[in-house]
Amino acid sequence: MAKNIDVNLINHIVNTYSDTILRISYQYTKSVYDAQDIAQDVFLAVMQKDISSLSEEKLKAYIIRATINKSNDFHRRRTRRKVVSLEDVEPVFTTEEQSVLDEVNRLPEKYRNVIYLHYYEGYKVNEIADILGVKPSTVSSQLNRARAKLKDILTEERYENI
Amino acid sequence: MKTYKNAINKIKASESFKAQTAEMLVCQQANKKKFRFAPVAAIAASLAVVIALGAVFFPMSKENKSFVITANAAELNDNSFTTIGELPANNWRADVEKNEIYVIADFTLEVKGENIKNITYTIDNGAFAVPDNNDKLILTKQADKNVCVPKRENKSFYSEITAKYNNQIDTTNDNVEIVFNPAKIDKDIILIAERYGKFADVWVYDTEAEKLNNYQKTTEEFFSGAVKDCRIKVQAEYSDGTIETQRLTYNADVKLYTEPLTFHTKNGDETRNVYIAKVNLKAKLA
Numbered sequence: 001m002a003k004n005i006d007v008n009l010i011n012h013i014v015n016t017y018s019d020t021i022l023r024i025s026y027q028y029t030k031s032v033y034d035a036q037d038i039a040q041d042v043f044l045a046v047m048q049k050d051i052s053s054l055s056e057e058k059l060k061a062y063i064i065r066a067t068i069n070k071s072n073d074f075h076r077r078r079t080r081r082k083v084v085s086l087e088d089v090e091p092v093f094t095t096e097e098q099s100v101l102d103e104v105n106r107l108p109e110k111y112r113n114v115i116y117l118h119y120y121e122g123y124k125v126n127e128i129a130d131i132l133g134v135k136p137s138t139v140s141s142q143l144n145r146a147r148a149k150l151k152d153i154l155t156e157e158r159y160e161n162i
Numbered sequence: 163m164k165t166y167k168n169a170i171n172k173i174k175a176s177e178s179f180k181a182q183t184a185e186m187l188v189c190q191q192a193n194k195k196k197f198r199f200a201p202v203a204a205i206a207a208s209l210a211v212v213i214a215l216g217a218v219f220f221p222m223s224k225e226n227k228s229f230v231i232t233a234n235a236a237e238l239n240d241n242s243f244t245t246i247g248e249l250p251a252n253n254w255r256a257d258v259e260k261n262e263i264y265v266i267a268d269f270t271l272e273v274k275g276e277n278i279k280n281i282t283y284t285i286d287n288g289a290f291a292v293p294d295n296n297d298k299l300i301l302t303k304q305a306d307k308n309v310c311v312p313k314r315e316n317k318s319f320y321s322e323i324t325a326k327y328n329n330q331i332d333t334t335n336d337n338v339e340i341v342f343n344p345a346k347i348d349k350d351i352i353l354i355a356e357r358y359g360k361f362a363d364v365w366v367y368d369t370e371a372e373k374l375n376n377y378q379k380t381t382e383e384f385f386s387g388a389v390k391d392c393r394i395k396v397q398a399e400y401s402d403g404t405i406e407t408q409r410l411t412y413n414a415d416v417k418l419y420t421e422p423l424t425f426h427t428k429n430g431d432e433t434r435n436v437y438i439a440k441v442n443l444k445a446k447l448a
Contacts, residue, residue, distance in 0.1 A: 007188060008428065014184045018175035026173045039175070040183055047187050073313035097169035104166060119163040120170050 013051075014043065017060065021067045023120070027105060027112055028071035032090050042066050061131045068113060068132075103150060111146035114139055192421070192438065228406055229275030229398050233445050234333070243413050243444035246270060249385060255312060256355035261347040262310035263355060265388040266291070267443055269331055269338040271410075277401045278327040284395040289319040291339040298336065300324040310343050327398075342412065345391035354384045378418045381439045385414035393448065409448040416441050 018039060025038040045066055051059055093101065104112055117123045117131065125143070129136040231238050233246035247270060254265040269290065273281045282302070283290065289305035294316050303322035305311065311319045319341070325331055331338050344351060389412040397407045420435045 007184075010184050010187045010191070014180050014187070018180055018183065019173070022175050023170050023173045032173075035173075036175075036179055039179075040186060043183055043187055044190060047190060069315065073315070091169075091172040091174075093169050093172060096165055097172070100165045101169050115166075116170070120167055 010047070013046065013059075016056075017043075017063050020060070020121070021063065024064065024067045024113070024116065025071045027101075027116065028109075030105075038067065038070050041070050045070070064117070064131050065133070072109070107146055107149055111142050111149070114142045115146050118143060228400075229273050229278060229408070231396055231408060231410065231447070232272045232274065234270040238410065238445055238447050240447035243446045245442045246445050247443050249414060249441040249443045254355075254385075254388065256352060257310075260310075261352065263344055263347060263351065263388050264288075264310045264312060265342045265385060266312065267340050267342070268333055269336075269340050270333045271394070271396070272330055273327065273396065273398060275327075275398060278398045279401050280324050280326055280399045281330065282322060282324040282395075282397040282399070284322045284397070285340070286321075286393045286395075287343050287345050287391040288394075289321060289341045289343075290323050291317045291319055291341055292323060293317050293337050296336065296338075298325065298329055299331070299338075309341070311341050314339075340392075340394075342389040342392045344388055351384065351387045354380055354387065377437070377439065378416055381441065382414065382416040385416065385441050389414050389443065410445050411448040413444045413446075414441055415444065 021039040021042050022032070022035045025035040025042075026032065029035050029038065042063060046059075046063060049062075051062075054062065104115055107115065113132070114128055117128045118125075123131065125136050125139045128139045132139070233244070236244050236246050238244055238246075247267070249265060249267055254263070256263045271283065280300075284303075289309050289311050291311070291314050292299060292301060301318075301320050301323055303320060305319035305321045309319065309321070317337075317339075323338075392412050394410040395407060396410065397405055399405050417440045418437050419440060420437055422433050422435055
């Protein structure tokens, strides 16, 4: 009997979540190639689970958590994918963008993640708490401390425009 | 946070990365095997034949061995390699820059004998991965820092572990793994890892005979190269305080087989034959 592979599901997951995974893991690795390595590990882990019953919201939360865990465990290695496409180049940031990213990346890892989830993904404090498996008060305090640190580091004008 | 968002927006997955990743996931789904292997009827039947023939032509000198070692219910002998299970074909890593390779398999060893109190396993060119919440094993020696091991959540790595004979490691419940490392990484084996990776990416679509022969040969060279240097010393401590030791060595071979797969695409269902590599892990007493 033939096995069934749901190519549509695979394409949907890869197309929907690749950017999110890369954005989180890039902040750990600072390298597109290594971030892609982590992304493929995350997808492999996701496909090992029975995801058919998960809502998109729960699936995304699971993927974010898995990406943070895999990024924390990251060490330089090669996977079976050897060819790097010409499209897979490092992103080109403006001086200002690079400067802001550098400052955010200097924050402790937990602060960086809440900054990303709140300001880029648009999650509320309770939602971030659910994703990361911590208390909402922890998320609030991490966000406040992150903002305070960024305010200390950046000039007032740059902080307003961050 | 406008500048921050603009910067993050520039981090995107390319279309080629997405296509390659989707293809990899399709291959993985096609080749998915249970990580915890149990002897299926075909393997058990062939093992019975091997052991029976072995007993006729190469009788084990049991008078010199007080205990026997089994792996996945197959009794090991010192005359020939016994297939003890299947290696998940994607449970390996090669780091070209660090010259490191590892392959992982479930720990399935068991000792059978009389008046045995404890069994100690010691590994060279590898490590045992043990869950941190283990309360069964006595963990006598941590793995050397130079050993190449995967990152495993909630597990630590040891070069020596001891189990009580009456409470041995359970394959299903204890989640202990063996990590195999080659003793020395030749440039050739790293090149093989790269070639194997390349074949694994394209095998679904490739039916040319020459490439298939290369795929089988390449896969076998890689896996056998990765496991062959690993040695496990099995030491049984008896109730009277005496100790007996046996040693294991490993190998791997690869069989290619075809299987029909149905792909559900937006243009409808399409069935193709794909070629899948089955990696058999083997062991014998050294």
